Amino acid sequence: MKRLIEFIRDNKLFFLLCTLAALALRLFFVFRYPHVAGDSFVYGDIAKNWLNHGIYGLTDGPDIRPTLIRLPGYPTFLALMFSIFGQEHYHAVMVAQALIDTNTCLVIAALALELMNARTAKAAYGLAALCPFVANYSAAPLSETLAVFCTAHALYYGIRGLKELQGGQQSARHWCFCGLWTAAAIYMRPDNLLLLVPFGTVLLFLMFRPLSKNRTAIAGTLLLLTSLGPLIPWTVRNWKTFHIFQPLASRYADDPGEFVPLGFNHWIKTWTVDFVSVDEVFWHVSGESISMNSLPERAFDSRPEYEATEKLIAAYNQQLYIDPALDWQFELLARERMNHNPFRYYLWLPALRIADMWLRPRTEMLPVDPRWWEFSNDPKESAFSFLWAVLNLLLLLAALRGWISWRLGLYGFVLAGFVLVRSLFLGTLENPEPRYMLECFPVVLVFAAGAFTRSRQTTTPSGST
Known part of the structure; x- marks a missing residue:
């Protein structure tokens, strides 16, 4: 982190102004458009029962029944916040999320600095600070803000580990950090297990390159142990409580014995x-x-x-x-x-679901009609939604241009691979929700920042920082 700290010191005014803007934007959403509903109360109920009764469960009439419908990452965060600020104080939770998401902007800048150059890192920090599509989730007591935070860290430390591995340097520490942050991301949302796919693919590829196979094998082993090992207590708990093997969370948010349609x-x-x-x-x-x-x-x-x-x-x-x-x-x-029509079911509909999750206006956390294209219902809301859709599209086009402009090799493969694998997986779900793509936004913002800079400068190996 020495290089990042020096970079911040050299650009103190820029980072001060952008940090204030980032925090102001998130607090604006928190106090103007708080969104406490649905899953927020499910997480909150689990956190309160865990805190008050020592049972990781849901309230069922006068009883509390154990549950496994949610991994314990976000309920742990809520339990901590409730123990400090009082139960049901969701505004304190959202303010804390605003601070955490502001820190995520710095991690995104660090990733851009590691991959590209200082100018791109500044652009990435500015884009992340002012990106409303991630910022507005600070105003919702949901796992998304922390999931993005953990995912950004996992990608950053994984890229550093890869750079050190290719440079013939010791990379064990960064692979452990990558694995631990991946485990934290999984505990927030189980689909973040997909982080292991691009990293695992690249490590497997490096096993056949003229590098130290022992170092590569050690890196892969450390990544697996530190990312999957923390799931063991949760898996054991589910086996003891429900007598089933469940290392993640149930696919349809159902507890054992419940009917799923x-x-x-x-x-x-x-x-x-x-x-x-x-x-x-x-x-x-x-x-x-x-x-x-x-x-x-x-x-x-x-x-x-x-x-x-x-x-x-x-x-x-x-x-x-x-x-x-x-x-x-x-x-x-x-x-x-x-x-x-098998083609429609297996290919066409998943492709449309992926397109919808990426391209629709990201206004689901705002009091805006989701039928944004029906201008006759509310022209002002439809116009606002259309502008947000255009802004989202411009960001994605900038990310595509940045990815093409910068030749990032295996590092670009990891980042783009994560976006691709996650998109393909989410396309198989029957409930396409735009928030499911938020974990991809650290990659989108880094690539988009690259669209505004030139790739003349070569990146410095992380081992020199």
């Missing part, structure tokens, strides 16, 4: 491509009615299929829950749709 989920996956469908249909099950008007035309392939779907939706609306019999009817409909 897999048929309904399968049917949803045969047509959903956007966040609006998640908000108006997927999240309504169970407990809220579903309007047929909320289903897009792509949900039906024929008039008989429309009528069959209408019948199933009507049956659900009568009871507001899905029992095994109704779920099986949805499964049959899903199989019919999947068999009718």
Whole structure:
């Protein structure tokens, strides 16, 4: 970190102004648009029960039942905040997140400095400080802010480890840091296990290069031990409590023995491509009615299929829950749709879901109509959403230009590989939510900063810092 500290000292005024701007933007969201709902209360309930009763569980009437639907990373953070500032003090949580996310900007600048040059690092810090798409999640008691924080650290230390490994230097310390930050990221969100894919691929590739195979093998071993080892206590706890092997969290946020409407989920996956469908249909099950008007035309392939779907939706609306019999009817409909057009199910719809998560206006944490394209409903909100979509698109185009302009070799492969692997995985989910892409934004911001600088300067090996 010596190089980074010297860099900050040489640009004190710039970093002071950008830090104040970054913190001001995040606090603006915290106090103007706080978003405490849904999953925030689930995390909070787990944290309070853990803090007050020593049970990692959910309130169930007068009882508390153990749960494994969420990994303990974010509940631990909430329990710590509640123990200091008092329970239900979510504003204190959000202010702390604003401070943490401001620090993430510095990690992004450090990553740009490691990969590119000082000018790019300054651009990366400015972009990260003023990027509203990550900043507004400081105002939501959700795991995203801390997940991005941990992911940025894991990428930074992993890149440093790779540079030292290729330079023939000792890299064990940085691979341990990379693994520990990866474990922290996994504890925030289980899909951050995907961080291991690009790093593991590059290390495997280096095993066949004229480098020290022993050093590469040690690096890979340390990465695995430090990233997966911290999951052992959680895995043991789940085995003792539920008698199942679960090192992460359940796929559908269900505890052992709970019924999951897999048929309904399968049917949803045969047509959903956007966040609006998640908000108006997927999240309504169970407990809220579903309007047929909320289903897009792509949900039906024929008039008989429309009528069959209408019948199933009507049956659900009568009871507001899905029992095994109704779920099986949805499964049959899903199989019919999947068999009718396998290309659509396996390739086209996942591609559209990925596009929606990357390109839609990132206004889901703001009081803005998610049907932003319907200008007749609220022209001002639609115009605002459109401008945010344009801003998001410009950032992504800048990132693409920066990635192409800078020849980063294996380091660029790791960063771009993480974005690609994560995108492909998220495309397989039936609930495309823009927030799932936030862990990719440290990479996006670094690449985007590279679009505003030239790659004439060579990067300095991290071992010289």
